[in-house]
Amino acid sequence: MAMASVSGTDMSREQFLCSICLDVFCQPVTIACGHNFCKVCLTTYWNGSLSCQCPLCKTIYGQRPELSVNTLMSEMAAPFKRSPGQRPAVVPGEVPCDICPGAKCKAVKSCLVCLASFCKTHLEPHDRVATYKKHKLIDPVANLEDRMCKKHDKLLEIFCRSDQKCICVVCLNSEHKAHDTALLKEECDRGQAKLRKLRSTAQLTKCKREIKLQELKRLLAQNNVMAAEEKLEAIKVFSALVAAVQRSQVLLLEEIEERRRKVEKQACCFIKQLEKDITVLRRKLxxxxxxxxxxxxxxxxxxxxTSISSFPQVIDLDKVxxxxxxxLKPVWTDVAQLEEMLYGKLYALPKAKLRMVQESYAVEVTLDPATLKTGAGFILSEDGKQLRTTWISRLGNTSLDCSVLGxxxxHSCRFYYEVQVHGxxxxxxxxxxxxxxxxxxxxEYWLLQLDKMGRYSCQHQPGFYGLIQKTTILPPSxxxxxxxxxxxxxxxxVSFYDENGKLFHSFTGCKFHEKLYPVLWSNDVKPLIIMPVARQKK
Structure with a gap:
């Protein structure tokens, strides 16, 4: 009776498609809002949702409805279901099978010998029959007729390098006889090699520009820091001058800003060009x-x-x-000599300089328990920040063998760390x-030492143990x-400061050969503590 009803009315397959799976209803269920879905589809949809709602009209149900198969709808949809071996028809953008009668199935491969595209079912002879196994299969492509010579109706299997076009065997023996030619695969391999080289060149060029870009950005940041430091120093120096020189202060600040802007303008110009080059190279890649x-x-x-093999024009890095x-620091010296009163102002600068070092170059240092010598009598805290000894050597001789490293x-940078030595x-x-x-x-080390006699000294030993150690006794402090x-x-x-910015000693002209590690040694039960550097609030 249901079958008669279906055939007696002008029903179409689209009327029996589930809006979730887009296929003919399988065990259709009807919910209160009147919409129909496959039972499995709706159950899966609700299992993945926070609330039970209709996928179409979004009607929300307080409690999950009990689903029962709509038998009438199931009988009406039955004539529109596909046979067990049938596949869905192709959708726009997919390549259809050339063998399927009626509704075409999606092709999975195209044969360059048969000049046809095949679905999974009709491709089976190419996997089974020995003759067909020798055919060249590629991913499905449309318009296989474009691979045939329009003039001779032969497969285009040769590439003419002279004319930069694909030709057939007959073309090779006629108008292209004296031309430089190659098989498509051979020419394709050649083109792929060029492509790999071009990609490598593009990648290397992009990386170089990214490195240069970072260098310019770092330079720009340092430029701003140095300009800010110069402004701060200028303000401190000129704040003590009489009104007669206040104009000079303004002019000097303007000069600093002009130099900063000049560097910034030049750097920003190159940065803009490099970013543009990188964008072009990314698109090219x-x-x-x-x-x-x-x-x-x-x-x-x-x-x-052929159309994309040309390399884009980019800026020459040598010009960047x-x-x-x-x-303008020499100016500060000249100005400072004008008034003796400036010396009182300049006295506060060492601490300001130390604060700048702390804010710019402070690093995290943790002592390495692996460098703690067994039997040395040291105790290292769990966080690796405190070092003390369990016994005091009466000899008071320092032993670098027992030192603990960070x-x-x-390497190749500036860094700063602080140690509490109080007590x-x-x-x-x-x-x-x-x-x-x-x-x-x-x-090879650079050390500041306090001995048991209360004397401070700086020590530098070049190279291997036994070479002459250079020791500088410092004034009492x-x-x-x-x-x-x-x-x-x-x-x-290498410089050593106290908490007030006073310079103990500075090693200059040092030649470092590899990484430098913080090193500590103690001969006291009072611990040496690696301190977190207190940063100035901005």
């Missing part, structure tokens, strides 16, 4: 990567490669050169080269609570 994915389609590859901020090593009567601290971790006889260690690796400098 996307095109090249996309072309690589079509390598099996020789015809399409060669047609596309920006001079850094040119300091976990972090530093400790005998200690050493500073930096040492990485070779000491491999061989404790190799001990009030006992500091903290010692700051500042290292300028590229500048060859």
């Amino acid at each position: 996307i095109e090249l990567v996309e072309l690589s994915s079509h390598a099996e389609d020789h015809h399409q590859f060669l047609q596309t490669f 050169c920006v001079k850094g901020f040119q300091s 976990k972090q090593g530093f 400790n009567t005998e200690w050493q601290l500073g930096v040492i080269e990485e070779a000491f971790k491999r061989d404790r006889n190799h001990r 009030t006992n500091p609570k903290k010692i700051g260690v500042f290292v300028d690796y590229n500048g060859g400098q």
Whole structure:
């Protein structure tokens, strides 16, 4: 009766499609709002939702309705269901099977010998029959007739390098006889090699510009920091001058700002060009990567490669050169000599300089328990920040063999760390080269020491144990609570400060060969404590 009803009315398959799976209803259910869905589809939909609502009209149900199959709807939909072996028809954009009668199925492969596309069912002879197994299969493509020579109706299987076009065998023996030719696969392999080289060149060019871009941005940041430092120093110096020189202060600030703007303008110009180059190169790389994915389609590859193989024009990195901020510091010296009263103002600058070092170059330092020598009598805290000894050597001789190194090593940079020494009567601290971790006889170090007699000294030993140690006895000093260690690796400098910014000693002209590690030694039960650097609130 239901069948008669279906055939008696002008019903279409689309009226029996589930809006979730887009296929003919299977065990259709009807909910209160009147919409129909496959039972499995609706159950799965609700299982993945926070609330029970209709997928179409979004009607929300307080409680999950009990689903029962609509038998009438199921009988009406039955004539529109596909047979068990039938596949869904192709959708726009997909390649249809050339063999399927009536509704076409989606092709899974195209044969360059048969010049046809096949669905999974009709491709089966190519997997089974020996003759068909030799055919060349590629991912499905439309318009296989475009791969035939329009003039001779032969397969385009040769590439003419002279004319940059695909030709057939007959063309090869006629108008292209004297031309430079190659098989499509051979030419495609050649093009892929060029493509890989082009991609490599583009990638390398992009990376170089990214590096240069970062260098320029760092230079720009340093330029701003240096300009800010110069402004601050200028304000401190000129604040004590009489009104007659206040105009000079304004002019000097303007000059600093002009120099900063000049560097910024030049750097921003190069940055804009480099960012533009990088964007162009990224697009180029996307095109090249996309072309690589079509390598099996020789015809399409060669047609596309010819149009995108040209390399984009980018800026010459040798021309990207920006001079850094040119300091006006000699002016400060000249101005300072005008009034003796400026010396009182300049006295506060060392602490300000130390604060700048702390804010710019402070690093996290944790002592490495792996460098703690067994039997040395040291105790290292769990967080790796405190070091003390369990017994005091009466000899009071320092032993670098028992020193403890930091976990972090530093190379080609500036860094600063602080150690609380308050209450400790005998200690050493500073930096040492990485070779000491491999061989404790190799001990090139730069240290500040307090001995048991209360004397401060700086020590530098070049190279291996046994070489002459250079020791500098420092003038008597009030006992500091903290010692700051500042290292300028590229500048060859190691400096030691107290908490007030007073300079104990500075090693200059140092030649560092590898990573530098913080190093500590103590001969007191009072601990040496690596302190977090207090930063100025901005």
